[in-house]
Amino acid sequence: MIKVLICEPSYLVRKGLISVLNELKGGIDIKETASTDDIIETIGDTAPNIFIINTSISSILNMEQLLKDSNDEIEVVSVFNSPLNLDSSNTQISIFDSKSTLLNKLGEIIKSIDIHNEQETASEELSDREKDVLREIALGKTNKEIATNLYISTHTVISHRKNITRKLGIKTVSGLTVYSILNQIISVEDIS
Amino acid sequence: MLITAEMKMADLIHMDFQLLAVIQRIGIPLGFREKSIDEVCIENNVNTDFFLQLANVFHDADYFPKEKFLVFKAEWFIGFLRRTHQCYLDHKIPEINEKIVSLVDEIKDSSANYELIKNFFTDYMRELSVHIGLEEKTVFPYISALSECINQGKKTDDFIQNFEEYGIDIYLDEHSDIEEKLFDLKNILIKYLAPPTDNCKYNSLLYEIFRLETDLQIHSKIEEKILIPKVRQMEQEIKNF
Structure with missing residues (x-):
């Protein structure tokens, strides 16, 4: 499923974008926010494929900083409050754009993500390495301990954790423990 | 509309x-x-x-008219939030727990798995009541004391005695996310647990969890986006006393 996060102060523009996106393709998961409050958490929680943000907001943010923690590739689309040249790229849209322009630009982006996703879905299962990390998490180990036990850096542990949470849809340690027992990655005796 | x-x-x-x-x-x-x-x-x-x-x-x-909300009295919010807490602790949470317990009782062969869910939810109930307890016993009395100070135009004895050192930031440091576990529980039930034959019961459990989750989201939004900014305003105001 394609996930889109819209960060746009104008209610009208936000709803307009949602209506265009819904016409392009059914089943897009769209989250919206009017302001940059908690934007880092929101990006982390939603893990969007496409991040649509108004330039009046993105210009005052450090976008690189904002996106550096998300290891997945995020396609950033900028919304301009002014008209754009005809040769503007697909990742630049204007509030003056016609319906057909918007459908074309956003449609191209969605198409490229769809192709990318198809190649990825095969790997939605946990990898062996991720299972190793999950076992350690379920046993209540800290990131540092996991890193030592598996001979990897804590940074790698954190990135494995993110992928595990994204693939399983489980965020908390106790939730991951329940999953591990249900799937025989650890047994009840291991934790008692 | x-x-x-x-x-x-x-x-x-x-x-x-x-x-x-x-x-x-x-x-x-x-x-x-x-x-x-x-x-x-x-x-x-x-x-x-x-x-x-x-x-x-x-x-x-x-x-979500944040500005409109900020003019309302803090006590009104506290009354509303207190009754909400009561509703969670006395009704919503016990109802979900009952449904889980009754599922465990009915399923004999895979009951070990349901036992896990039961323990998971027991942990959650403990966490939630700690979270609510902190708000009821410390944060709400603190806010009431603040607004009493503002009413009287000076720091009251109660405030000086009990809350001189306290601040809303201390609460924010201690306060934990109570929605994540519910989110996990939902996903475990939908994706990873083999459902029992009585789907109706299973569905109604899920339905209750979804409803509680939505309710909690609005509840946290009111606390975080209105009550806390409001308290910050009040804290500023009494600094000058």
Whole structure:
């Protein structure tokens, strides 16, 4: 499923974008926010494929900083409050754009993500390495301990954790423990 | 649709029965006859505008008039939030727990798995009551003391004795996310647990969890986006006393 996060102060523009996106393709998961409050958490929680943000907001943010923690590739689309040249790229849209322009630009982006996703879905299962990390998490180990036990850096542990949470849809340690027992990655005796 | 003061209270519930929760938590009893929202609110000493804003927030996820909310009295929010807590602890949480326990009892062969879910939820209940306890015993009394100071135009003895060292930031450091575990539970039930033959019971458990989750989201939004900024305002105000 394609996930889109819209960060746009104008209610009208936000709803307009949602209506265009819904016409392009059914089943897009769209989250919206009017302001940059908690934007880092929101990006982390939603893990969007496409991040649509108004330039009046993105210009005052450090976008690189904002996106550096998300290891997945995020396609950033900028919304301009002014008209754009005809040769503007697909990742630049204007509030003056016609319906057909918007459908074309956003449609191209969605198409490229769809192709990318198809190649990825095969790997939605946990990898062996991720299972190793999950076992350690379920046993209540800290990131540092996991890193030592598996001979990897804590940074790698954190990135494995993110992928595990994204693939399983489980965020908390106790939730991951329940999953591990249900799937025989650890047994009840291991934790008692 | 925007909810307005001249609408009949009974029609409001026909339109969106989830608003029963708002009506109950703001302290209004049922039995409305043909009275309008405004009439019912006046009768029950509830500020009509406060009720309208809350009802609209619960009815429409896009509606959140932060500025309008900030002018309402902190005590009104505390009353509302307290009743919400009570509703969680006395009804919603026990109901979900009962459903889990009854599922465990019914399933004999895979009951070990359900035992896990039961323990998971027991942990959650403990976490939630700690979270709520902290708000009820420390944060709300602190806010009441703050507003008493503002009313009297000076720092009251109660405030100096109990809260001189306290601040809303201390609370924010201690306070934990209570929605994540619920989110996990939902996913474990939907994706990873083999369902029992009695799907109806299983579904109704999931349904209750979804409803509690939505409710908690609005609840946290009111706490984080309105109550806390409001407290910061009050903290600024008494600095000058």
